[in-house]
Amino acid sequence: MIRTSYTYAAPDTLEEALSLVGQDGQQVLTGDQSLIGQLKQGIAQPQTLVSLRKIPGMANIDATAGDVQLGALVTYADLSRHSALAGIPALAEAVNTIQDPHLRNHSTIGGALYQGGPIHGPVLAVLAALDAEAVLATQAGEKRVAITELLQNGSSGLLTSGQLLKGVVVPLNQDVTCTYLPLEQLPGQHARKGIAVGFRRTAEGQADQTRLVVAGFTPFPARFDGVDGSVSQLQLEQTMATWLTTVPAGFQRHLIKVLINRALSTIGVS
Numbered sequence: 638m639i640r641t642s643y644t645y646a647a648p649d650t651l652e653e654a655l656s657l658v659g660q661d662g663q664q665v666l667t668g669d670q671s672l673i674g675q676l677k678q679g680i681a682q683p684q685t686l687v688s689l690r691k692i693p694g695m696a697n698i699d700a701t702a703g704d705v706q707l708g709a710l711v712t713y714a715d716l717s718r719h720s721a722l723a724g725i726p727a728l729a730e731a732v733n734t735i736q737d738p739h740l741r742n743h744s745t746i747g748g749a750l751y752q753g754g755p756i757h758g759p760v761l762a763v764l765a766a767l768d769a770e771a772v773l774a775t776q777a778g779e780k781r782v783a784i785t786e787l788l789q790n791g792s793s794g795l796l797t798s799g800q801l802l803k804g805v806v807v808p809l810n811q812d813v814t815c816t817y818l819p820l821e822q823l824p825g826q827h828a829r830k831g832i833a834v835g836f837r838r839t840a841e842g843q844a845d846q847t848r849l850v851v852a853g854f855t856p857f858p859a860r861f862d863g864v865d866g867s868v869s870q871l872q873l874e875q876t877m878a879t880w881l882t883t884v885p886a887g888f889q890r891h892l893i894k895v896l897i898n899r900a901l902s903t904i905g906v907s
C-alpha cells in the first residue's frame with residue numbers, strides 16, 4: 638500500500654516533462670520497477686510523479702550507419718528483438734545475462750542508468766567500454782555525457798538539477814573491438830559478474846586505448862583505463878594494484894584480478 642499522496646503527470650511532450658522535472662518534489666517514472674516499490678516502503682516521497690511513457694520516441698531504437706540511439710524507455714526485451722543488436726555482439730551477450738522475463742520486459746535503460754543495481758552491471762559495463770553516451774535533457778537544451786562519467790559519479794544527482802535522461806547513444810566505431818566475458822556461475826545463479834573490454838588495434842597489431850569495465854562487484858560498474866600492448870608486466874601489476882584499491886577487498890578483489898587478467902590475455906596484453 639502506498640501511504641504517500643502525490644500527483645501523477647504523464648505529459649505528451651518532452652518540453653512539458655522538463656518543465657515539471659525542474660520543479661521541487663518531482664520524480665521521473667519510467668518502467669515503475671523500482672520506484673513503485675520505494676513508494677510502498679516510504680523510501681521515495683515525491684510530490685509529483687512524472688511518467689515519460691506518452692512522450693513520442695522515448696521507447697524508440699534508431700540505428701544509423703554511425704550509431705544506435707536508445708530512448709530512455711527501451712527495455713532489454715526491446716533491445717534483444719532489434720536487428721541493430723547483431724552489430725554489437727558484446728551488448729547482445731550482456732543483454733543475454735538478464736534472463737528474468739519480468740526484468741527483461743519492464744526494466745528500462747533510463748532506470749538502469751539512474752538507479753544502477755547488479756542486474757544491470759553487464760549492460761552498463763559494455764556501454765561504458767563502447768564509449769556510449771547518455772543524452773541528458775533540460776529546459777536549456779540537451780547535452781551528452783559519457784556513460785563512464787555517470788558510472789563514476791552515480792547518476793542519481795540528475796534530477797536535482799532539473800535534468801532527465803532522454804536516452805543513450807552507442808557509437809558504431811569499426812576501429813573499436815568490444816567483448817564481454819562473464820564470470821561463470823553455478824547453475825541457477827545470475828551471471829552478473831564479468832568484464833567488458835574495449836580496445837583498438839594499432840597498425841602493428843597491438844591493443845591500444847584499452848578500456849576494462851568490471852561489472853557486478855559495485856553498484857555501478859568500475860572502468861579501468863590506460864593499458865596498451867606495450868605495457869610491461871611490472872607496470873601492469875602496479876596499475877592493477879592501484880585499480881584494485883577502488884573495489885571491495887577480499888575474495889572479490891581476487892576475482893576481479895582474474896577477470897582483468899583474462900580480458901588482457903584475450904586481447905594479447907599480459
Ligand SMILES: Cc1cc2nc3c(=O)[nH]c(=O)nc-3n(C[C@H](O)[C@H](O)[C@H](O)COP(=O)(O)OP(=O)(O)OC[C@H]3O[C@@H](n4cnc5c(N)ncnc54)[C@H](O)[C@@H]3O)c2cc1C
Pocket residue numbers: 664665666667668669670671672673689709739740743744745746747748749751752753754755756757795796800801802803
Ligand atoms: C520483481 C523485481 C525484481 C528485481 N530484481 C532485481 C535484481 O535482482 N537486481 C537488480 O539490480 N534490480 C532488481 N530489480 C530492480 C529493477 O532492476 C529495476 O527495474 C531497475 O532498477 C530500474 O527500474 P525502472 O526502469 O522500472 O525505473 P523506475 O522504477 O521507473 O525508476 C527508477 C529510478 O530511476 C529514476 N529514473 C528512471 N528513468 C529515468 C530517466 N529517464 N531520467 C531520470 N531519472 C530516471 C526514477 O526517478 C527512479 O528514481 C527488481 C525489480 C523487480 C520489480
